[in-house]
Amino acid sequence: MRKNMLIILLFFVITFVMAEMPRLTFPILGAANTDVSDSVGKGQTVNTQLLPHSAKSDSTVIDTTTQVLADTAKMDSLQKAIWMHNKAIDDSLRADSINRQRKNGIDAPVEYTAEDSMTYEGASGLAHLYGQSHVKYQDMDLQSDQIFMQLDSSLVHATGSLDSLGKKFGTPIFKMGSDTYENDTIAFNFKTKKGLISDVYTQQDDGYMTAQLAKRGANGEIYLQHGRYTTCDKDHPDFYIALSRAKMRPGKDVVFGPAYLVVADVPLPFAIPYGFFPFSKSYSSGFIMPTYGDETSRGFYLRDGGYYFAINDKMDLKLLGEIYTKGSWGLSAASNYRKRYKYSGSFFASYQNTVNGEKNMPDYTKATSFKVQWSHRQDSKANPYSSLSASVNFATSSYERNNLTSMYNPQAMTQSTRTSSVSWSTTFSSIGMSLSSTFNLNQNMRDSTIALTLPDLNISISRFYPFKRRHAVGKERWYEKISMSYTGQLSNSISTKEDRLMHSSLTRDWRNGMQHSIPISGNFTLFGYLNINPSLTFTDRMYTQKQELSWDEATQTVKRDTLQGFYNVYNWAFSVSASTKLYGMYIPSRKVFGDKIMAVRHVVTPSVSFNYAPDFSASRYGFYKTYQKTDADGNVSLVEYSPYEGSLYGVPGRGKTGSISMDLSNNIEMKVKSDADSTGVKKISIIDELGASMSYNMAAEERPWSDLSTRLRLKLTKSYTLNINAVFATYAYEADSVGARPYIGTHTEYSKGRFGRFQGMSQNLSYTLDNKKVSDLIKWLKGERPKRKNDRDSRANRDDDYDTGVETNVDEDMERGKHGARKDNAGKAETDEDGYMAFNLPWSLSLGYGVTMRENTSGKFNYDSMRYPYKFTQNLNVSGNLRISDGWNISFSSGYDFENHKISMTTASLSRDLHCFNMSCSVVLAPYTSYNFSFRCNAATLTDALKYDKRSSYSNAVQWY
The missing domain is CATH 2.60.450.10 (Lipopolysaccharide (LPS) transport protein A like domain)
Structure with a gap:
């Protein structure tokens, strides 16, 4: 149990x-x-x-x-x-x-x-x-x-x-x-x-x-x-x-x-x-808050407000508007687009309706103006055989005067010319042919003149050798060195006023035509050292109209009849040149110069060329005609003219051409032993080039010799080369009696025992001095050798070529993104070994001096020396930059016009980088006086929300009596 x-x-x-x-x-x-x-x-x-x-x-x-x-x-x-x-x-x-x-x-x-x-x-x-x-x-x-x-x-x-x-x-x-x-x-x-x-x-x-x-x-x-x-x-x-x-x-x-x-x-x-x-990384659409202010002649305004459309990651659209209490208003549209490895660009269009003054008052004006800008760039990797680029900047002559932004920009206000161009090109590499087309527009803002070319088509075939054997055996024959090429151009252009452009006639006002050019040349060597270069150039012009002139005795005017059809105008020219090089070597005495200088070499390059062209004004060509003119007094004369004068590609010149041109160039270099290496040598340029050129026209009946042109080029430093050009006149002044106006005669200056008359020269000198150069100079004067830093690969530190691999919208301000957070050590001063702030005051000063020396033909003539006095035109430009501490930067630019005895345009600006904010102030002292103060947040998301701008008011000068 x-x-x-x-x-x-x-x-x-x-x-x-x-x-x-x-x-x-x-x-x-x-x-x-x-x-x-x-x-x-x-x-x-x-x-x-x-x-x-x-x-x-x-x-x-x-x-x-x-x-x-x-x-x-x-x-x-x-x-x-x-x-x-x-x-x-x-x-x-x-x-x-x-x-x-x-x-x-x-x-x-x-x-x-x-x-x-x-x-x-x-x-x-x-x-x-x-x-x-x-x-x-x-x-x-x-x-x-x-x-x-x-x-x-x-x-x-x-x-x-x-x-x-x-x-x-x-x-x-x-x-x-x-x-x-x-x-x-x-x-x-x-x-x-x-x-x-x-x-x-x-x-x-x-x-x-x-x-x-x-x-x-x-x-x-x-x-x-x-x-x-x-x-x-x-x-x-x-x-x-x-x-x-x-x-x-x-x-x-x-x-x-x-x-x-x-x-x-x-x-x-x-x-x-x-x-x-x-915070969206992809762009989104939204409203753009306007800015407000008060302008003297147009009243209170709201401007630069509108809506931004983020169409997709490759394109955007910004619509802006402006309105003034006195009736002025404007609209503008701006778009950016970019497709990686393909193309990128921007488009801007603006329309303004400007009302100045009060209605029914003498100063009341009303004007409309517009502006169109387009920039397109194609990536070189997109298509190696075809490219498209555009740079369009078109505006009516009154746009910059009516635009509030341009009023505070002296460069925009004083701009006298505008250029626009759109070009497209493609290449057929198999046959060596290239095809290009351009659209060109030039504006003169002072008199509202427009020069427009639309289109300008160019066809060219690169040089080829028509007689060269495909399977060459033995030495090259002389005729195998003959080459030829082809260039064709088709243009349609007009030059007119701004308000007449849209009302012009294509047949009457526009000039059009086509031109062909076929150069044939060869390159041969005689006696082993003499280079011979013959060439033959054939130029053909095709026009669709010509003008026949006649004299109307009743009205005493020239009658012009424009004939439409197909007309061919051609000319040709032949030239041959010969050149060689002569070398001379001088070894200086070792007893006098020591072993430092090894040798001095002198190179002389002489060349001579011959040019010939027949007289295409002869009657057998038909390029020139005459008409009989009978004036009111009954005098009869023949007037020669060309029916193609004023055409797009012109007409062959009058007279036969047969000229000989001569040129002589010298170069002197010295070879010395290098200080760094006992076995090394280096070359020193004493005279980089010293040359002169002159020509003789065999077809000219008077004054066949041209002026003597000379040039000198010296390499003073690795970064600076001095170029001097001067012209000496060949023929002397003559005067029948004292007091008579001198004229250029037929006797040369050399026949009177004088050298050619100096015509003048123009030279610009510039140099930039900064604290590093001054420091190196002081060390050199003290006998200290500046330490050289090892070259570093700057490509790794550049971020302009860095590609993130993510396609984003093309608004540059939004694409740059992070402006609020700078680098870790931004705004922090450098310290020395003891922990104190290191003294560093970077600065730069650029000096530019230009001088022009010319004969003053309006001055008093000296009959003893048979010379006019010389006139000097000088100008001095100064610009500099000073960084007084981390974040503080001062820049200025000015100049002096010695001829008018006035200070040229003077500007000064002060900027302060406050880590998260940027404060700047700029002042224009001449010729327009204005100021501009700006305080804004650096971050792109807050730059339009946290900002304060203050500008001087713009108004025309008023004189009070």
Whole structure:
């Protein structure tokens, strides 16, 4: 009986133990005790993994009271609130799990590590991670010095630690997908993906968002309380927008309630009831707020307001308008487009209706004007055989005078000419032919003259050798060196006034035609050293009209009859040139010059050429005609003219041409031993070129010799070369009697025992001096040799060619994006070894001097020397830049006109980089006096919202009597 009772008791014990075994199974793999801190040494890493459980467990949690945080007395109010929030959730979960089954809330492995130690409480399911702790779950990543995980409720709590000085370190860094948050304390739920964050800090595009308390929703939205938005990257920002409460959708926008601006910790009386900041990386459409002001002649205005259309990632459109209280208004449209590795460009069109003065008053005027700009650039990689480029800048003559922006821009106001061009070209490499077409437009803003060419088509075939054998055997024959090419041009142009362009006739007012040019040339060598280059050029012109002239005796005027048809005008010219090189070597005496100078080489390059062209004004060609003119007195004369005079490509000149041109060029170099290397040598240019040229016209009956042209080129330094050109007249002045006006006669200056008469010269000299050059000069005077820095690859540091690989919209301000955050050392002065601010005052000064020397034929003639006095025209230009400290920059430009004894246009500007803001002031002193002050935020998102501009008023000069 006792034995049976023991067997029954043993059966119940085994059954009870087997039923309770699931309670003793820990979810941490490899953990056999509730405390694992003793098994891990300090500095070692504990790496464990929490696996998901899909099966239901019938175990119950032992009801034990566990202290979640070490000491609640050390917590602040916010940390206590978060701890109480987590404790309430834990208590509810524990109560629910005592009497019923529970399901694990995670569905993926949770990886967590700790550098210092880790403890686990089996009764409460709470894991403590200490020292650079790291928890990863799906796309969530949490790093902190202390992390507390509630394994059976999917909760995680992270906070930093305090050092011996009471400073917090190791604060949590929470990442969820592409969003990153830096905060003081965080509580997060794996399952619901909701969290409570204190002192959150996150970056969105070029802005930084902070808040004292934030709550994260399941979809990633964050609700902020007492938030701050700024584009300053400092820990203590220079400015911020204080937000009472806000909702942030990462990567999209921030919507906030009442907000006000704080600058340097001083709240400013600039508040708004609500607003939003867009954070979208892709462009979005929206309204553009206008600017306001007051203009003297047009009244109060609202301008540069409108709507921005983000059409797609490759194109945008901006529509702006302006309106004035006195009746003026304007509209403008601007678009940018870009397709990577293909093309990019921009388009701008503006129309203005300008009303000045009061109606029914003498100064009342009304004018319309417009402007069109188009710029197109094709990537060289897009198509190596075809290209399209455009640079169009067309505006009516009154546009810049009526445009408010141009009134404060002296360069725009004083611009006298505008040029526009659109060009397209393609190449057929198989046959060596290229085809190009251009559209050209030149405007004279002073007299509203327009010169338009539409189109200008060019066809060219590169040089080829028609007689060259395909399979050459033996030496090259002389006729195989003959080459030829072809160039054709088709044009249609007009020159007229601005208001007559649209009313012009294509047949009467436009000039059109086609021109062909076929040059044939060869290159031969005689006697082994003489180069002979003959050439024959044939030019043909095709016109669709010509003008026949006749004399009307009744009206005493010339009658013009325009004949339509096909007319051919041609000419040809032949030339041959010969040139060679003569070398001379001089080795200086070693006794006099030592061993430093090795040799001096003199190279003389003489050349002579002969040019011939027949007289195409002969009657057999028909290019020139005559008509009989009978004046009122009955005098009869023949007047020669060309029916093609004034045509697009002109007409061959009168007279036969047979000229001989001579040129002589000299070069002197010296070879010396190098100081750096005893075995090395280097060349020094003494005279880079000294040359002279002159020609003789055999067909001229009088004064066949041309003037003597001379040139001199000296390489003074590696970066500066001095060029001087001068002309000497061949024929002398003659006068029949003293007091008579001198004229150029037929006797040469050389026949009178004088050298050619100096005609004058023009020379521009410029030099830039900066603090580095002055420092190097002082060191050189002291005998110190400046240290040379090694060349570095600047390509790696350039970001203009850097390609992010992401196509974005083409608005440059928006594409540059991050203007608020500069580099880490921005705004910080450099310090020396002792920690004091290093003295550094970078500056540069550019001096430009131009002088022109010419004969003053309006002056008094000297009959003794048979010379006119010389007239000098001088001008001096000065520009400079001075950086007085980090962020402060001063620049100026001025000049002096020696002829008018006046100071030329003088401008000065002062700019201050305030890290997050930029302040600039510019002044124009002459010839227009104006000023401009600007203070605005650097960040692209706030540059139009946080700004202040002040400009001087523009008005015409008024004289009061």
